[in-house]
Amino acid sequence: MLISKNDLAKYPFTHEARRYIENLHIKIEELAAEEYSPILERAERRIEESILYGCVNHQWTNSDVEILSFPASIMLVMAIRDNFLNRRCALGEARRAYNLLRSEQKERILDVSFETFNWNLKSTIDSLSGQAFDFTLDLRSFLRNSIAFQDRKWKLVNRVMINGNIYLTREEAGRLLQEEVQRQVQERLSQPMRLELAGILEQRTNRLRELLDTRKKTVKSYEMPKEIVIGAFPSCIKVLYDNASSGKHLSHMGRFALASFLLNVGFSAEKIIELFTEASDFDERMTKYQVEHIAGMRGAGTKYSSPNCSTLKTHGLCRSPDEICKAIRHPLSYYRRKLGMTRRISGQ
């Protein structure tokens, strides 16, 4: 159990904090009252810090204000209805939680992870293989969160695992909890808004919207170039492409990786079907069906992105990675990057 108000202020996303807040029975209309303005003020700051720094700071003087400003900020964000803002705030709150959890007492970490996220986290003092650990965590909770990370130390194959329990340091447990917090806040924010906040908060939401727009302009999106440059394909795709062109057999995964990559760089479905006609096991009806499925022309209409590097590695399709490969996680990023490079060179 989280006992003190200070704990609730630290972790306002927990079930305990939620119960505490519910028991205060504050009505939405009352928020306009002067006595609540410090809460709304802090709520606005929380969002502002998320937009600007992707992290809410974790210093406060009044625990009640800190606790209540969390649900208040959730309401403000919901009123703005912007997916980018939702993601940004979920990240900001999650990072705040991580900064507190990484140096938290073990008992508190156990409380938060069990009560709110239903983890099977256990305290340990085992020192295994020369490394000291603080916790063990069940496989399911570990994987649910670790798959978001790219660092190789988070791959299951590089962990100490005994009987389905993964050994963690305190810092690592905090990092995994950050993912849980982010997901939880994100889910709360994506729920349909049932309340009409109207005038009470308008000034604040307007200010935040403005800040958000300025921030968004600095984040540029970039598009896929129009012409297709086979020389810029990563070697994994090049091998598949060459094999398909010369009529060699490709595995199902290989065909999917190639077709989805080609569709994403601008090949038409017809052109890809033509490419596959070379194969000895070519079945036009089947190929047409599969390619059009990947292109989103059939089924649920989802256009498939091509598999990322990690998936290609799992299925044994990653081939002779080069320097660019070290910096990217997706064959399409390789392509964009290489095109950028070749252009720059030819433009000199």
Place this chain on the structure above:
Amino acid sequence: MTTNAGNFLQMKFREYYKDHGSKIPSPTSIERREFGFLLFKEGLMTRHRSFKSINELGKTLVDLGPSDVYYSAAYYDYPTENMDKKGWRGSNLIFDIDADHLESDCRRTHIVWICKRCQRTGVDQPPSRCPECGGRIHDTYWICEECLEATKRETIKLVDFLTNDFGFSHKDMLVCFSGNRGYHIHVEEKNVTDLDQLARKEIVDYLRGTGLEMGLHGLSEEDFTSKKIDPGPDLTDPGWRGRMARAVHSLLSRTSVEELVNQVGLPRRTAETVVSGKDDILESWRSSPPWHAVVGVGAKSWEKIVQFAIKRQTVNIDTVVTSDIHRLIRLPETLHGKTGFRTAIVPLEELDRFNPLSDAQAFGKKATRIYVMNSPEFRLGGEDYGPFKDERVDLPAEAAIMLMCKGLAVPHD
């Protein structure tokens, strides 16, 4: 395969399900599973079927006599709907170990092809058209005891991983012979049911050693240059650390300079140092691991040795099957349409001495007269048969049905 054989096989399969259908155990929550059948006649898959009970399924099997029966590892709200409307609610964790993925020496001789028009046959990679008459090619995979033993060894390795590293209990696991060239392992446990594709991919990578970093298991460059306290992987360490140590220990006890140079890629001098000192290394390993103790063998060399040695420790599972959360997989205790063998459930304690060529047979020994177009020599139920070429023979039902399933024979009155 001629229609003739198709009709005959369908009749035999129906009879089998009539007499033995009650042996098929019901999948848990059968009403939430999708079923699929392949039929002898159309050769097309009927999918999106669902059954309220195992009895209802059993009746359908007797009616249809399908060549192959599949069910979804997944549970759905609406199993008969199209994929995007099914409502996925979880899936068993499944593994497929197939001789096709193992690099056994005998593998190449296992493909036998036959021209559908002129009946010319050959082994190894089938041509796209018959080199004689340009007719269409029918290819069949053959199986031998050696391949089947290899897949069994992989299965035993997998069970070891699933038990010790993953902590599944034996009652959570169901091991089946696949009915043809390998084994299927079904894991049903509440903690894995809702794992998504990415999480399952991590399990695949763990079992195949994909992305395994020596440096993260106590053998980093740093561990070698600075005076770190980590003694490196030892034989009794848990998880991959222990597996790495045991792999290297076993390699050292049997390796040669030639293997270390040609296959591991060590410089000759390093290889010689390792081989000449291997008795000492293994001896000293009784007290502590050797990683820092062998002069002239550094991080780079150990890395090569470890990477080579662990190949024998990884499990050669089909990567696609395990990471696919909508997979249809053969229903245990049904028949395989390419062999007529049972997808036999193998109790873990019997796995070691299980031999599919006698223990997964379904049709018995009653003499059955068939006309064989072409068949290599083969072994079944402890007996050797063939080779046969364009001849009429009387074979025990299980052998006759296998040849017909492979499309190499037709019934003969």
